[in-house]
Amino acid sequence: MKNKKRVMETQKKTREHSLHHIVDDIGAAFGMGAIGGSVVHFIKGTQNSPKGRRFVGGAQAVSMNAPRLFSAFDYTMVYIRKKEDPWNSIVAGAATGGFLSMRQGLAAASRSALMGGLLLALIKGVH
Template sequence: MATPELPENFREPCPDRILDDIGGAFGMGAVGGSAFHFIKGLYNSPGGHRLSGAFQGVRMNAPRVGGSFAVWGSLFSTFDCTLVYARQKEDPWNSIVAGAATGGLLQVRQGLRASSRSALAGGVLLALIEGLGITFNKFMSRQQDMPLVIEDQIPDKSSETMSSSWFGGWFGGKKEEEAKGFKTESPVGMPFGTAEEILL
């Protein structure tokens, strides 16, 4: 039984999408936070204890960074699904507005000015991401729609004759002359062989 082809930008349906995005965001935050805090711990630890300091930095900070990313992913997906349900349409505007709402809500404890700046930053960031995604998809679909052009290559006779004449003068001149010449058989009873042998 063949599985149906899924489009490239396929995402899970909305209730499942939230859990999927939480897990993906936590994974990205944990891996990225591990790399960042490993290097930071390696750099800031005293000599002789750099490796243990790097692992301690990862152990203390990577879960926190992963959790922060998971919170951001859960809020973003919740806002995105809410907008899909409210508008009955799934397009890039949902992601842009969801990014702005997520950024604003996460900074609401810092005050109105910080919240509005964070909302603007989240909206701009998601607009850039969506714009790049649309551009990339259009470019890839244009590449797939282009017909394949297969050109038959005609062998270049001039290069063959040049290479054979250059090499022919040094290495294979006699064989080439023999190939160009012809032999005639002597009539029966001629004691000297072929006509070419007589001339030589």
């Protein structure tokens, strides 16, 4: 009976930790994606919306698209490196910035990647 109780407590702690971790990452990913990708998605949303609805279209594009990309890069880095540290988020920010501006050419993508990485480095506070 003790063993079963200990296993249940361990599973409960693991589940609580992972739920907190997921909620925390979703919030961070939304924040970083909204900051890093909001300008690009807002412009695309306004361009693709009819006159009179451009601002609403831009706002909807930002809320739908920006957070997903950062989160995908962040979790990819965690999977590849098998560790969780600020460098994953910094690289994810750089990758997101570069990826969002690839259509504008290599120079623009490089500048955006550099700015995305620097922004995340400032936010995460590299030690």
